[in-house]
Amino acid sequence: MTTLLRMFLMFLVPILLSHVSADNACPKCGSTEVPYPLSTDGSCGNSRYRVYCNNGVLEFLSGGGFYYKILSINPSAYKLVISPPPIKKDTCYSSDFASEGLKLDESLPFNVSTHNTVMLLNCTDNILRSPLNCSSSSFCRLYEEEVEEASGCRNTLCCHYLKDSAMTSHMIRVRAGGCSAYTSVVDLKLGAPLDSWNYGIELQWVPPN
Secondary structure, three states, X not given: OOHHHHHHHHHHHHHHHHHHHHHOOEEEEOOEEEOOOOEOOOXXXXXXXXXXXXXXXXXXXXXXXXXXXXXXXXXXXXEEEEOOOOEOOOOOOEOOHHHOEEEOOOOOOEEEOOOEEEEEEEEOHHHHHOOOEXXXXXHHHHHHHHOHHHXXXXXXXXXXXXXXXXXXXXXXXXXXXXXXXXXEEEOOOOOOOHHHOOEOEXXXXXXXX
């Protein structure tokens, strides 16, 4: 192969792949774009990147069988943000408590990114053996005091942590004997006012080969 031909192919192949990816993108779900490789059915996208369009709402299905609304997608960064599960009214239990919180299928190309500050609520004393921040200055205290959804969690033990690479990247766990509820904020800055918090769980995916 000549040098000129090799250079031409190096220029052409990414364009062709980009064109194929765009052509194979799924239709909108409601008003939400579904960029490649995300797939809402077998005729578009890449089946390993399955998401679900339920009544015009784009959702992500966890390995535990719980659907989370997709709030935003950044295909160029290989990331999407899902909504934290609601906390059941007048209780301190996350809606996905029965499935022990967010569990990702480790055989699929998604993981929980390191940009999430997770707040665990209504915890038992067992949590105090962990290195998490369970002090009176923890972000979770402000969340419990100021957010109506968390009112059922007030005056319980709570903690927060920044999800990092040393932790499992496929789970945010709640369970009996641990903590019963949680929420998450993406890119939370120290000292940021509550009304600036970006509630969500950022997931990232490994791009297709």
